[in-house]
Amino acid sequence: xxxxxxxxxxxxxxxxxxxxxxxxxxxxxxxxxxxxxxxxxxxxxxxxxxxxxxxxxxxxxxxxxxxxxxx
Amino acid sequence: xxxxxxxxxxxxxxxxxxxxxxxxxxxxxxxxxxxxxxxxxxxxxxxxxxxxxxxxxxxxxxxxxxxxxxxxxxxxxxxxxxxxxxxxxxxxxxxxxxxxxxxxxxxxxxxxxxxxxxxxxxxxxxxxxxxxxxxxxxxxxxxxxxxxxxxxxxxxxxxxxxxxxxxxxxxxxxxxxxxxxxxxxxxxxxxxxxxxxxxxxxxxxxxxxxxxxxxxxxxxxxxxxxxxxxxxxxxxxxxxxxxxxxxxxxxxxxxxxxxxxxxxxx
Numbered sequence: 001x002x003x004x005x006x007x008x009x010x011x012x013x014x015x016x017x018x019x020x021x022x023x024x025x026x027x028x029x030x031x032x033x034x035x036x037x038x039x040x041x042x043x044x045x046x047x048x049x050x051x052x053x054x055x056x057x058x059x060x061x062x063x064x065x066x067x068x069x070x071x
Numbered sequence: 072x073x074x075x076x077x078x079x080x081x082x083x084x085x086x087x088x089x090x091x092x093x094x095x096x097x098x099x100x101x102x103x104x105x106x107x108x109x110x111x112x113x114x115x116x117x118x119x120x121x122x123x124x125x126x127x128x129x130x131x132x133x134x135x136x137x138x139x140x141x142x143x144x145x146x147x148x149x150x151x152x153x154x155x156x157x158x159x160x161x162x163x164x165x166x167x168x169x170x171x172x173x174x175x176x177x178x179x180x181x182x183x184x185x186x187x188x189x190x191x192x193x194x195x196x197x198x199x200x201x202x203x204x205x206x207x208x209x210x211x212x213x214x215x216x217x218x219x220x221x222x223x224x225x226x227x228x229x230x231x232x233x234x235x236x237x238x239x240x241x242x243x244x245x246x247x248x249x250x251x252x253x254x255x256x257x258x259x260x261x262x263x264x265x266x267x268x269x270x271x272x273x274x275x276x277x278x279x280x281x282x283x284x285x286x287x288x289x290x291x292x293x294x295x296x297x298x299x300x301x302x303x304x305x306x307x308x309x310x311x312x313x314x315x316x317x318x319x320x321x322x323x324x325x326x327x328x329x330x331x332x333x334x335x336x337x
Contacts, residue, residue, distance in 0.1 A: 010130065011127045011128065011130055012127070030128075030130050032128060035173075036137050036139050036140075036172075037128055037137075037172075038125075038168050038169075038171040038172050040168065043164075045167060045168065045171045047171070048173070063127065063168075064127065064128045064130070065125050065126060065127055065128060065168050066125075066126070066128050066137035066138075066139070066172075067123040067124065067125060067137055067138045067139055067149070067151065067169075067172060068101075068123065068124050068125075068126045068137060068138050069099070069100035069101040069102070069103060069109065069123065069124065069138050070099060070100060070101040070122060070123055070124025070126075070152055070154050070288075071099030071100075071101045071102070071122055071124075071152070071154065071239065071240075071287075071288030071289065
């Protein structure tokens with residue numbers, strides 16, 4: 001039985017995720033609060049308003065970042 | 072040494088691109104032993120703007136630990152930085168990510184040129200500044216104490232120019248006060264000394280040069296008692312600004328008595 005998964009690169013690591021997810025759903029899989037992170041997909045920032053409309057595709061490279069302490 | 076003290080109100084705070092901050096002290100949020108200490112120190116400092124860095128979320132942690140869990144954008148103005156960037160392209164990328172978080176257009180632009188000293192790559196900083204100003208960012212640019220670079224950054228549209236006192240995290244204080252004074256006398260945008268301040272006297276001395284503000288992180292986070300040092304810095308910035316505004320006495324290399332010469336006894 002093949003599970004419907006795709007491979008993406010996420011924060012520097014290869015990961016397998018369910019196919020057909022939106023970015024919003026991807027964030028939810030990792031228990032991330034959308035308002036507290038910024039998503040870059042294939043070197044382009046995905047505005048928060050577009051995350052539920054944008055699908056995660058095989059071979060995508062994501063960077064999900066947030067604010068941390070710094071000087 | 073003359074200065075235009077009479078035309079300045081020492082207590083009016085710091086205005087950057089139309090945004091008024093009550094405190095002339097801006098502080099970082101890095102290197103603290105824990106978040107409670109960080110918040111206590113920041114509050115003790117009186118700062119109303121704080122810098123934050125942009126980094127990957129650690130996806131394997133079960134609990135998300137971003138700084139916004141500990142520090143509210145309702146209490147502080149957030150200043151995302153481009154720390155860790157060694158090229159203009161990287162700095163531009165990080166600045167855009169910082170802005171996309173949705174807390175405003177401020178960015179502390181830093182492009183480092185050397186790992187050992189963390190001194191800025193000023194050519195790359197200028198290049199990034201031009202792009203970011205064009206994109207509507209309010210750019211506060213970390214730079215060295217070179218007058219020409221400071222002027223170029225101002226020409227490029229930076230909202231504030233931030234010459235270093237000495238290398239980041241060094242605690243050396245201002246190593247070139249003449250250059251800091253010269254930069255302040257020539258620029259029209261706010262001049263904020265950023266990097267290298269170590270203790271209260273450094274902060275006071277910096278403000279006595281007439282600069283508009285100070286940015287510091289390690290001086291607080293690496294002190295034995297972070298809250299005490301933050302309190303000291305708050306007083307030091309106030310004292311230095313008042314002393315500058317008061318118009319200090321001239322420096323002379325001879326002695327001049329403070330008591331009258333007339334009326335001495337036989």
